[in-house]
Amino acid sequence: MKNKSLVSINDYSTEEIEEILRVAEIFEKNPNQRILENKVIASLFFEPSTRTRLSFESAINRLSGRIVGFSEVGSSSVSKGETLKDTIKTVANYSDLIIMRHPLEGSAKYASEVSDVPIINAGDGANQHPTQTLLDLYSIKKTQGTLENLNIFLVGDLKYGRTVHSLLMALAHYNPTFNFISHPKLRIPEEYKLFLDSNGIKYFEHETFTDIISQADIIYMTRVQKERFTDLMEYEKTKNTYVLKNKMLKNTKDNLKILHPLPRVNEIDTDVDSNEKAYYFEQAKNGVYTRQAIMALMLGLIPN
Ligand code: CP
Numbered sequence: 001m002k003n004k005s006l007v008s009i010n011d012y013s014t015e016e017i018e019e020i021l022r023v024a025e026i027f028e029k030n031p032n033q034r035i036l037e038n039k040v041i042a043s044l045f046f047e048p049s050t051r052t053r054l055s056f057e058s059a060i061n062r063l064s065g066r067i068v069g070f071s072e073v074g075s076s077s078v079s080k081g082e083t084l085k086d087t088i089k090t091v092a093n094y095s096d097l098i099i100m101r102h103p104l105e106g107s108a109k110y111a112s113e114v115s116d117v118p119i120i121n122a123g124d125g126a127n128q129h130p131t132q133t134l135l136d137l138y139s140i141k142k143t144q145g146t147l148e149n150l151n152i153f154l155v156g157d158l159k160y161g162r163t164v165h166s167l168l169m170a171l172a173h174y175n176p177t178f179n180f181i182s183h184p185k186l187r188i189p190e191e192y193k194l195f196l197d198s199n200g201i202k203y204f205e206h207e208t209f210t211d212i213i214s215q216a217d218i219i220y221m222t223r224v225q226k227e228r229f230t231d232l233m234e235y236e237k238t239k240n241t242y243v244l245k246n247k248m249l250k251n252t253k254d255n256l257k258i259l260h261p262l263p264r265v266n267e268i269d270t271d272v273d274s275n276e277k278a279y280y281f282e283q284a285k286n287g288v289y290t291r292q293a294i295m296a297l298m299l300g301l302i303p304n
Contacts, residue, residue, distance in 0.1 A: 001016050001019065001020075001297040001298060002297070002298065002299070002300040003118050003298065003300070004118060004298065005108075005112040005115075005118045005119040005120070005121075006118075006119070006120050006121060006130050006131065006294060006298070007108045007109045007112050007119065007121045007124075007128070007130070008109075008121070008128050008130060008166070008169075009128065009130040009133045009134075009166045009167075009169050009170045010169055011130075012130075014173045017134065017137065017170065017173070019297065020134055020290065020293045020294055020297060021134070021137060021138050021141060021290075021293075023292075023293035023296060023297060023303060024134075024138050024286070024289040024290045024292070024293040025289070026293075026303045026304075027288075027289040027292040027293055027296075027303060028286075028289040030303070030304060031059075031062045031288065031289060031292065032062050032063075033062070033063055033064070033303055033304055034063070034064040035063050035064070035296060035301045035302075035303060035304075036060060036063035036064055036065025036295070036296075036299070036301070037064045037065070039065045039066070039096045039097075039299060040065070040066045040067075040068060040094065040095045040096055041056075041060050041065055041066070041067055041068075041095060041096065041097055041098075041099065041295065042067075042068050042069045042091045042092075042094065042095035042097070042098040042099065043056060043057065043067055043068070043069035043070075043071075043099045044069050044070060044076075044087070044091060044098060044099065044100045044101070044102075045069070045070065045071045045072070045100075045101045045122070046073050046078070046100070046101060046102045046103060046107075047101050047102065047103050047123065047227075048072075049071075049101055049122070049123075050262075050263065051261075051262060051263075051284050051287060052101065052122045052123065052129075052131065052132070052287070053071060053101070053122070055284070055287035055288045055291055056099055056122070056291050058288050059287075059288045059289075059291040059292040059295065060295070062288070062292070063292060063295075063296070065295075068091075068094055068095060069091075069099075084102070084107060084110065084111065085110075085114045088100075088111045088114050088115050088119075089114055089115070089116075092115045092116045092117045093116075095117060096117055096299060097117050097118045097119070097120065097295065097298060097299065098111070098115060098117055098118070098119050098120070099119075099120045099122050100119060100120070100121065100122060101122040101123045101124075102123075102124050102125070103124075103125050103227075104124060104125050105124055105125035105126060105127035106124065106125075106127065107124045107125070108121035108124040108127075108128075109124075118298050120294065120295075120298070123162055124162070125162070125228070126159070126160040126161070126162050126165075126225070126228050127162055127165065128162055128165055128166045129162040129163045129165075129166050129261070130166050131287075131290065131291055131294060132162075132163045132166065132167075132261050132287075133163065133166035133167045133169075133170045134170075134290045134293075134294060135283065135284075135286045135287040135290040135291070136163070136167050136170075136220070136259065136261070136283070137167075137170055137171075138286050138289070138290050139257075139259060139279060139282070139283040139286050140218055140257075140259075142286070143255070143257045143279060144217060144218070144255060144257070147171065147173075147174040148174045148175060149174070149175050149176070150171075150174070150176050150177075150217040150218060151176070151177045151179065151215050151216055151217045151218075152171060152176050152177070152178050152179070152216075152217065152218045152220065153179045153181060153209060153213075153216045153218065153219045153220065154167075154168065154178060154179070154180050154181065154188075154220050154222070155181040155182070155209065155219060155220065155221050155222065155242055155244075155267075156181075156182065156186070156221055156222035156223065156224060156241075156242055156267055157182070157186045157222050157223065157224045157225050157238075158180055158182045158186055158187060158188040158189075158222070159182070159185070159186040159187060159188070159189060160186070160224075160225040160228035160229075161222040161223075161225060163222065163261040164188070164220070164222060165189075165192060167220065168188075168192060168195075168196070169192075169195065172195070172196065172199050172201050175201075176201065176202075177201075177202045177203070177204075178196070178201065178202070178203040178204070179203070179204050179206060179209065179212065179215075179216070180203060180204070180205045180206070181205075181206045181207070181208070181209045181242065182205075182207070182241075183207070183237075183238045183241045184207065185234060185237070185238055186224065186238055186241075187205065188205070210248060213248060213249075213251070213252055214251050214252055214253065215253075216252065216253065216256055217253060217255060217256060217257075218256070218257055218259060219244070219256065219257075219258050219259070220259045220260070221242070221244055221258065221259070221260045221264070221267050221268050222260065222261065222267070223260075223263060223264055223265050223267060224238055224239045224241075224265070224267075226239070239265070240266065242267055243266055243267055243268075243269055244258065244267065244268045244269060244272055245269045245271060245272065246269065246271040246272050246274075246275055249272070249275055249277055252277065256277050257277055257278075257279040258272060258275075258277050258278050258279060258280065259279055259280055259283050260280040260283070261283075262280055262283075262284055264280075268280070
């Protein structure tokens with residue numbers, strides 16, 4: 001994993017993914033260490049973020065590293081017309097690794113091809129969000145005790161939701177059953193169904209899930225991604241399709257956990273927050289330990 005960029009979750013083997021999850025457990029027990037003391041990490045966010053940017057910053061601060069970067073394009077020379085290539089080549093001169101979120105699909109791959117230091121994809125358009133996937137896997141393993149043979153419900157914007165795309169590819173290593181629940185206009189793209197078919201993974205598509213909710217081990221809710229729509233009328237038609245409410249969780253499995261990459265708009269009612277099956281805020285916290293593990297392994301550093 002040393003010096004290896006993380007652009008797509010498929011860049012890492014099952015063994016490498018499990019090594020990250022193992023090291024994340026070490027960081028959860030001891031998150032404050034000085035192992036990044038002489039490292040400078042660049043954080044380039046061309047799109048808004050709360051959790052990804054701040055959990056990376058928290059992870060770096062807790063490991064005594066330093067951060068350079070920007071959280072909006074307007075404060076960088078991109079606003080003067082500088083290309084992504086020139087930006088990355090310049091920032092690579094100032095840092096040991098680069099974390100980048102960008103609205104264009106494929107931008108992280110391109111950055112990794114022109115950079116002299118490893119790139120971590122913090123989300124590229126509707127494509128992938130692999131560090132979110134690693135914290136999702138960590139959260140699933142922590143709450144279920146295993147990643148194997150789980151019944152996973154993916155609900156909401158399965159077309160534009162990049163976290164869903166990365167997560168289903170990673171879970172495909174562990175013989176899941178997927179239930180995809182979406183508005184017809186926001187179905188999981190064909191390419192992901194082909195991927196699941198070629199790997200012999202079972203999946204079912206639905207427009208409602210109240211009648212099958214008792215089968216779920218994990219319900220992964222997602223926000224309808226307004227920023228990816230070219231036609232806002234389409235967004236208006238689809239935005240309120242699914243709202244998970246506490247009363248819907250009555251006849252669900254004891255081990256069920258509700259996950260959401262966040263931010264939420266209204267797809268999980270706040271009355272779910274106090275249910276012990278709600279796990280989305282703990283999930284966001286797991287992002288610190290998982291991102292500590294990703295950076296440490298990428299830089300060839302061993303935690304205590
Ligand atoms: N889950 C996630 O990517 O959240 P942010 O957009 O706040 O980083």
